[in-house]
Amino acid sequence: MLLGVIADDMTGATDVALMLNRAGMRTLQVIGAPAPGAALPEADAVVVALKSRTNPVAEAVADSLAACEALLAAGARQILFKYCSTFDSTAQGNIGPVADALMQRLGASQAIICPAFPANGRSIFQGWLFVGEVPLHESSMKDHPLTPMRDSNLMRLMGAQTQHPVGLVAHSVVSQGASAVRQRLAELAAEGARYVVTDALDNGHLMVLGEAIAEHVLLTGGSGIAMGLPENFRKAGLLPWRETATHLSAPSGRAGIISGSCSTATRAQIAAALAAGIPALKVDPLALAEGSQKPAELAAWALAQPADSPFLVYSSDDPAEVASVQDKLGRERAGETVEHAFAETARLLVAGGVSRLLVAGGETSGAVVQGLRVRTLEIGPEIDPGVPWTRVVDGPELVVALKSGNFGAPDFFLKAWNLLR
Structure with missing residues (x-):
């Protein structure tokens, strides 16, 4: 296994698994937190689908750590904590507490926050999350029955869920390429920012971000951020190109x-x-x-x-x-x-x-x-x-x-x- 993914709901897990599969990684989705010592199936990437988006915080953290342990035991070199492209959460969590726990377990000094998914109209500009042409808090997500989103500023949203400082890599930096992003991430790390929101308006920006965080042990975001990760493994000689199917053979019924x-x-x-x-x-x-x-x-x-x-x-x-x-x-x-x-x-x-x-x-x-x-x-x-x-x-x-x-x-x-x- 090269990449391990911890997803906070079922459809989000399928979403990110599709993104990786399309980029040439053989990807399987596993349902639920693995039991201690349980072996995961062999694949380039394994996505563990949890039901942790709206569970009690302690339960969400425990399940996410169990998934992390299983993925590491199977050889995962990098961990992606995948949540919704509309940052579905409350002021208490669960995104912040889970990310904090994973950061501590992995010894990560910094992790990006990037729920952008331009193909479905989710973009980030100056740290503000947009759904189509409107800010998140003006979209239909403001009325979500479980996680109503009443703010669009990702720095504030994440800041309410963690004690760690939250910084920003703005569009003006991302547009300059991966080297500029890495430099800005290093500057923010020196300033104490453990989490960094990254602007992304299109797939090109996601590919730049993917290249820039090749050495990060932990990253967080929506399925879009996974777009650039397979190429990192391919450049390192760890991943061959694999074709993806255009149809699926289904049982009669x-x-x-x-x-x-x-x-x-x-x-x-x-x-x-x-x-x-x-x-x-x-x-x-x-x-x-x-x-x-x-x-x-x-x-x-x-x-x-x-x-x-x-x-x-x-x-x-x-x-x-x-x-x-x-x-x-x-x-x-x-x-x-x-x-x-x-x-x-x-x-x-x-x-x-x-x-x-x-x-x-x-x-x-x-x-x-x-x-x-x-x-x-x-x-x-x-x-x-x-x-x-x-x-x-x-x-x-x-x-x-x-x-x-x-x-x-x-x-x-x-x-x-x-x-x-």
Whole structure:
């Protein structure tokens, strides 16, 4: 293993695994914190997918350190802590506490902070994170049900979660190339900055940053920062070029979609699916909580639909409705109710012959994969930026696409199936 990645949610793990796979690294995704002494599969890069974005801080730190130990034991030369391109977190964490723990374990003197992903409209300028043309706090992320983002300044956001000073490598430096970035990082280190936000407006900037941090033992950011890392290993003679597949051979069987994301992008994808006539059933979290709607009923409805088309089971709703449900059930119970129901529904669907499953939403994806007891995923072709098909390596005969709520074009639910053979 050359690169070890610790991802704080399921879809983010798949996202960064795709980025590495496209750049010629054979990459596998492992689900959950490895047990002490557990061996990881052999690959150029292994991504450990955790459910640590919204877990209690102590639990997130413990799981991340366990993943780090397993990756180091397997030979990883560099560790990437991967979080969302919209820096999903609260003032208490979990990005800062996890990064602090990893920095201490690895003996790192400095780590960059770069959630930029220009292909999906995430850019950083003067340390401010933008989603498309608007600052993060003006985007739909301001209404995220678990991690509402009400600030766009990454220095302030990270500064609230760590005791270490946070610096900035501005666009004017990044545009001068890797040597200028390294020089500025050294200057900031001399000033005591342990974390450094790095501006990035396009893929060229990400490649510059990747080259500049080749010697860093720890880096943090979104999947975009992984873009330039494989070339470092290739220049060092450690990594041959590997071709990537354009299609994925999938087992015969039924196709289905489960969506728990309430993001603007996913709601647009649901609207497109409904307009195209895909059979759809909307789930009511309140009915799930009181027991008048059950996973067995959701699965029975889905399996009763025509087998020549995918079906859609979704709880996605607009922010006002989500807030209303949270007021009645509480934020944690509302999320857990839907996640547990979809995990059981997925298990029943696979038992009923579904072998091609698309899941929307990071928390939903984590719950579904854990419910199916999947441990390892092989990365397949890209559907849209940041979202590949994957094949289950050590579980049911199944291909899955795990989509971050914010990712994908409006026709995502319609076109994804064209990459399967």
